[in-house]
Amino acid sequence: MMSRRGWLLTAWVALLALGVVWVQSRLTVSADLRLFMPAPRTEEQRLLVQNIGESPASRLLLLAIGNDEPAKLASISKRFAAALTPRPEFALVANGEQAPPSIPEKLLPYRYLITDSFDARPLDEARLGAELEDRAADMASPASGFLEEWLPRDPTLEILHLAGRWQPRAEPHRVDDAWFSADGRRALLLVETRAAAFDPDGQTAALAALDEEFARARGDSLASLTVSGTGYFSSVIRNRTQYEATWFGTFDSIGLILLLWLAYRRVAFTVLGALPLLTGGLAGLTAVSLIFGSVHGITIAFGFTLIGVAQDYPIHLFSHLRPDETPLTTARKVWRPLATGVASTCIAYLAFLVSGVTGLAQLACLTITGLLAAGLTSRYLLPRIVPSVTRDPAQLPWIARLNERIERLPRPAALYGVIPLAALAVFLLRPQGFWQNDLSKLTPVPPELLRIDAELRKEMATPDLRFLLVVSAPSEDAVLAALESLDRELKSSMDERDIGSFEHAAQYLPSSDLQRRRQAALPGAATLDAMVSRAAAQSPFEDGLFAPFVRDVESARQLPPLTAGDLRDTPLALRLGSELFARDGHWYGLVSLYDVHNPGGIAELAAAHPGNVTFLDLKSASEQLVAAQRARIIFCLEVAAVLLVIVIVIALRSGSRVLRVLAPMILTTLVILAVLRACDVSLSLFHLISLVLAAGLGLDYALFFEHAADDPAEQRRTLHALLVCSATTLLVFAMFSFSTVPILQAIGVTVALGVFSNFVLALLLTRERVVR
Amino acid sequence: MASSRSLEDFERQVRRAPPVSTAFVEYRFSHLLKKPLQTSGTLEYRADGVLARNVDTPYRETTEVTGDQVRIQRAGKPARTLALQRAPQLRVLLGSFRALLEGHFAPLADDFDVTLAEAAPHWTLTLKPRDASLAKHLARIDVFGSADRPGCLEAVEPDGDGAITLLGGPAPGATPAAGGKLPTRAELERACRTGPAAITQ
Numbered sequence: 001m002m003s004r005r006g007w008l009l010t011a012w013v014a015l016l017a018l019g020v021v022w023v024q025s026r027l028t029v030s031a032d033l034r035l036f037m038p039a040p041r042t043e044e045q046r047l048l049v050q051n052i053g054e055s056p057a058s059r060l061l062l063l064a065i066g067n068d069e070p071a072k073l074a075s076i077s078k079r080f081a082a083a084l085t086p087r088p089e090f091a092l093v094a095n096g097e098q099a100p101p102s103i104p105e106k107l108l109p110y111r112y113l114i115t116d117s118f119d120a121r122p123l124d125e126a127r128l129g130a131e132l133e134d135r136a137a138d139m140a141s142p143a144s145g146f147l148e149e150w151l152p153r154d155p156t157l158e159i160l161h162l163a164g165r166w167q168p169r170a171e172p173h174r175v176d177d178a179w180f181s182a183d184g185r186r187a188l189l190l191v192e193t194r195a196a197a198f199d200p201d202g203q204t205a206a207l208a209a210l211d212e213e214f215a216r217a218r219g220d221s222l223a224s225l226t227v228s229g230t231g232y233f234s235s236v237i238r239n240r241t242q243y244e245a246t247w248f249g250t251f252d253s254i255g256l257i258l259l260l261w262l263a264y265r266r267v268a269f270t271v272l273g274a275l276p277l278l279t280g281g282l283a284g285l286t287a288v289s290l291i292f293g294s295v296h297g298i299t300i301a302f303g304f305t306l307i308g309v310a311q312d313y314p315i316h317l318f319s320h321l322r323p324d325e326t327p328l329t330t331a332r333k334v335w336r337p338l339a340t341g342v343a344s345t346c347i348a349y350l351a352f353l354v355s356g357v358t359g360l361a362q363l364a365c366l367t368i369t370g371l372l373a374a375g376l377t378s379r380y381l382l383p384r385i386v387p388s389v390t391r392d393p394a395q396l397p398w399i400a401r402l403n404e405r406i407e408r409l410p411r412p413a414a415l416y417g418v419i420p421l422a423a424l425a426v427f428l429l430r431p432q433g434f435w436q437n438d439l440s441k442l443t444p445v446p447p448e449l450l451r452i453d454a455e456l457r458k459e460m461a462t463p464d465l466r467f468l469l470v471v472s473a474p475s476e477d478a479v480l481a482a483l484e485s486l487d488r489e490l491k492s493s494m495d496e497r498d499i500g501s502f503e504h505a506a507q508y509l510p511s512s513d514l515q516r517r518r519q520a521a522l523p524g525a526a527t528l529d530a531m532v533s534r535a536a537a538q539s540p541f542e543d544g545l546f547a548p549f550v551r552d553v554e555s556a557r558q559l560p561p562l563t564a565g566d567l568r569d570t571p572l573a574l575r576l577g578s579e580l581f582a583r584d585g586h587w588y589g590l591v592s593l594y595d596v597h598n599p600g601g602i603a604e605l606a607a608a609h610p611g612n613v614t615f616l617d618l619k620s621a622s623e624q625l626v627a628a629q630r631a632r633i634i635f636c637l638e639v640a641a642v643l644l645v646i647v648i649v650i651a652l653r654s655g656s657r658v659l660r661v662l663a664p665m666i667l668t669t670l671v672i673l674a675v676l677r678a679c680d681v682s683l684s685l686f687h688l689i690s691l692v693l694a695a696g697l698g699l700d701y702a703l704f705f706e707h708a709a710d711d712p713a714e715q716r717r718t719l720h721a722l723l724v725c726s727a728t729t730l731l732v733f734a735m736f737s738f739s740t741v742p743i744l745q746a747i748g749v750t751v752a753l754g755v756f757s758n759f760v761l762a763l764l765l766t767r768e769r770v771v772r
Numbered sequence: 773m774a775s776s777r778s779l780e781d782f783e784r785q786v787r788r789a790p791p792v793s794t795a796f797v798e799y800r801f802s803h804l805l806k807k808p809l810q811t812s813g814t815l816e817y818r819a820d821g822v823l824a825r826n827v828d829t830p831y832r833e834t835t836e837v838t839g840d841q842v843r844i845q846r847a848g849k850p851a852r853t854l855a856l857q858r859a860p861q862l863r864v865l866l867g868s869f870r871a872l873l874e875g876h877f878a879p880l881a882d883d884f885d886v887t888l889a890e891a892a893p894h895w896t897l898t899l900k901p902r903d904a905s906l907a908k909h910l911a912r913i914d915v916f917g918s919a920d921r922p923g924c925l926e927a928v929e930p931d932g933d934g935a936i937t938l939l940g941g942p943a944p945g946a947t948p949a950a951g952g953k954l955p956t957r958a959e960l961e962r963a964c965r966t967g968p969a970a971i972t973q
Contacts, residue, residue, distance in 0.1 A: 134849075139800060140800050142862065142866060143859075145929055145933075146861060540806055540809055541805060541806065542804055542806055
């Protein structure tokens, strides 16, 4: 016959097991790095975030092959590109061998609607005569053999003219027709994956395909492949987070079990101590999964860290258990400071729930639910299961000795003044770079990968990544027309050396209005035929040679204007897609700028077209985005701080007690800020989260020391509990400070520092001296 | 077809250091044309590595190849520049001009099957493109020379079109016609194979 305790335990464990199964089947883990970026509020910011995650450019992977002689690298690059091209994972593979985009054969007559050749000077007899004279000279040049094929159809060389206009403005260097870095040591390739940038499964598959084909293309060379790009990052971060979470998790679990066993010498305590934490974790995941649908990998790794605080809850209970008291009575006594701690920590996390950053909101939801679940089970469930004890931690000789020594320590009230003054001095001495405004640093991408990425992008001679003009209009055609109307001003910006050059969608696809105007300006079949006959008669060319030309011009006159739809499945569609797109029913056209010398000039140009032309400075837009976001989060934290103080005041009802409880937490926050500043670390949102976590711990420590008041036995039990608590927490966060994921590392360092400072300050400032 | 000595050995006979310059008269035959096109001017390979083709008649035109860039300047027209990396076949062709002027053929072996036939003091160098896309436009180039200098180039296209370039000044029977009658292709081919030529340095 099982005891009531046994039944409860079985039911709890069974519920947890069911929870694990449910969460596993439900949970979708997302890798969208933007979840941790601030939510966009302005038009500019929306374009910025979209640019980061959804544009075709974000699906590009940059590849570099190095570690062999240039000629060998070039031939590996060629074999590699040839092998990748047919793979279903990639929409585009380029290594320099490929021709620039050209008009597909079936759309060739459209060249007379796309070309600007006849805008200034129409296609009349004088023009045609001059063109044929030029072609005769071309025929006498070494290039004649290559022109012959096209001359009858294209005597004005429009195909060449358009190919010339569509050439990339700048291109990487070349060795044997393959792209190379400027130093000639790395062959460069560009691939566009079919999978979206933030689809880590798709990206991982694409990366596996790259590795597979590279191993084959490399042969017996020792050449190595470097990959970069948003998709690569999302895959790397997911795998790295998973790997580190597993590894740290295992290490931390073993450490926790050892610590708990050392502290209580009872296997039952070690096992039971894990139940509230597990319950909290499952409850948190369930809540996030129900509310948000999917959870970011970082939220999980990170959230479990924050919930880790709940490991303290059973410890408080265990350390206060006495042989002369039922566990339920102990739980009731401990509940007061514990509940105050849980409530105030949850209030602090509420600030993140309304921060506007999805990743942070998920985190807050997971943590609050988790802490509440762990706190409530520690109060109402755990004491009903925990076996009664035979020894009281207050009677442990080592605790008594330690307590004795702590008693003799001075209580330096001067700390109330020294710490703020020292922190102030640090802030004054190092005023620069207090806040991290660089959006790229807010993604969990390691800086080394970002450096490689910047290097490769520079080598690839991509357009200016910082400045962009964005034209918006209600329809695709209206955007194209707006882009055309900007051409004159953009050309004068080039003349004034504000920019080197520019590129936009209307250069590939003119607006239907412009196409119709060009159609109307083309001569009719009979007129053109007569014109061509007369011009040919005066040239060295055979009579009747240009009949295919007359046919093409005539069909150009009859065609309905070319649309983006006609270009689908052509090489042009790829380029067009990144420069012309719809979002939420509105159309956007991007003007890429090259060699921006005077951004102010371009900003003025945009300002002259309020409403439909936006000058996008991605750097300042992202900085503003981050700054605005931070202002909001800090405001939320301030509100949370006020609420927290109210909770403490209600719980303690005495001015001096409130001060003693809040002091370690406030002073520790100053200590952490000063240390980070002294080490020249700029604060990001992740540091703010860690500060809140550290503050929550500090509050817990202080509440318990304060609760023990001047009762010596109670003080020894509290000391025992808090030693175990801070040791377990330190263990976890010291591990995180070794993480290669920058935000996990930031949290690890900040919290580990906070635990130490909080514990020491709570001992010195909060604990009362025993009156002897 | 006498000796079959190596190209390196032959190079020692014809190699010259830039600057090298020679007059040329070129006749271009094409099925697109009513009659052959005739141009004349100078071909230069300068000490700074620039290859230049200057046309003097019937119009003025300068084509300069510097590294990977081709710059074409026609009288009264804005200059056009073309990146040779975008036109690999043209690059191969222009590379063969440079090799001929310099008498340095080894680099040509990458792009052409090179064969040498000699009947001292005359020799014929035949270049057949290896690359299929170039072979579509060019069947072969025959270079006819004597002693240490090339005298004539004949380019033959797969469709029978082609060009004959006489180097070192007008050959007998090939006087640049100012309104006069053009020589026939057969006459030019004969002149190409036998005509003496001079290269001025």
